[in-house]
Amino acid sequence: MHDLPHHPSPPRLCDIAPTELLSIIETSFVRSWLPFAHIPGAALHDAPDLLWFSTGQPDAFLNAVLRTQLAPDEADVTIQTMVATFRSRMLPLSWYVGPAARPTDLVGRLLTAGFRHVDTMVGMAINLHTRAPTRPEIPDLHMVEVNNAATLQQWFTVFQAGFGMSHAMRVAYEAVCAADDSADSADTKYLGYVAGFPVACLTLTREEAVASLYDVATIPAARRRGIGSAMVRAALEAARTAAYQTAILLATAEGAGMYRRVGFQDYGQLGHYVLDP
Numbered sequence: 001m002h003d004l005p006h007h008p009s010p011p012r013l014c015d016i017a018p019t020e021l022l023s024i025i026e027t028s029f030v031r032s033w034l035p036f037a038h039i040p041g042a043a044l045h046d047a048p049d050l051l052w053f054s055t056g057q058p059d060a061f062l063n064a065v066l067r068t069q070l071a072p073d074e075a076d077v078t079i080q081t082m083v084a085t086f087r088s089r090m091l092p093l094s095w096y097v098g099p100a101a102r103p104t105d106l107v108g109r110l111l112t113a114g115f116r117h118v119d120t121m122v123g124m125a126i127n128l129h130t131r132a133p134t135r136p137e138i139p140d141l142h143m144v145e146v147n148n149a150a151t152l153q154q155w156f157t158v159f160q161a162g163f164g165m166s167h168a169m170r171v172a173y174e175a176v177c178a179a180d181d182s183a184d185s186a187d188t189k190y191l192g193y194v195a196g197f198p199v200a201c202l203t204l205t206r207e208e209a210v211a212s213l214y215d216v217a218t219i220p221a222a223r224r225r226g227i228g229s230a231m232v233r234a235a236l237e238a239a240r241t242a243a244y245q246t247a248i249l250l251a252t253a254e255g256a257g258m259y260r261r262v263g264f265q266d267y268g269q270l271g272h273y274v275l276d277p
Helices: 018-038 072-088 106-112 151-164 167-179 225-241 258-263
Strands: 043-046 052-055 063-068 095-096 116-127 141-145 187-196 197-206 211-218 246-251 265-275
Touching: 018 043, 018 052, 018 063, 018 116, 018 167, 018 211, 018 246, 018 265, 052 072, 072 095, 072 106, 072 211, 072 265, 095 106, 095 141, 095 211, 106 225, 106 265, 116 258, 151 167, 151 187, 151 197, 187 225, 197 225, 246 258, 258 265
Parallel strands: 063 095, 211 246
Antiparallel strands: 043 052, 052 063, 095 265, 116 246, 116 265, 141 187, 187 197, 197 211
């Protein structure tokens, strides 16, 4: 492994209470999707009771309710309005439900309205001053910071293959990155090569109080070799070097075990529900 370039940053907060960490994880998740609401053709609805965006693309990830604060006597009507709106446009719709979502029986209401459960993501955090157990390095793994168009295209190819994402999702994410190509961007993308071939990717986001990990993926042919965890450990070291004291992420239920082995701890869950068109 090579030392990673890092962006200087002032000291960040530590000793964050568990309830505050869970709120930070949810807020970070919402913030990570908002740029998709500003790509060409997209729309954003941001009100105190409901935050959602739609790109008009036939991909559930690209049309989503990110925050719900509905009164119990208004929830069913609002849900049915969203169902009618998106079905009339023949578009799928994601609805994310975290601990802060209201009403508290939102999941049952969504299921009754025709949504299906897709995944339960685990909100996780790690104290960067707590070193995870060391693991043998992967000698032929070389991790670089994405800093040019050619490497970014390789990154997207790995991202798409690693997550099984649609072409529409790739195009939308490329548009997001094209709109955020400034030197002071909060996001740093990393690409991992094995024997000169790109096999893994992730994004490290520098936020107000924490560093966030997103887009952690390995192509199917390179899995179960410890490449993903090695990439995560290197990114955490970059965050630690940049004076962060806490890192967060949302893991799929399938991937949470790997992060626990790295040293992350569970702080809550975020449910993902989808309405098919």
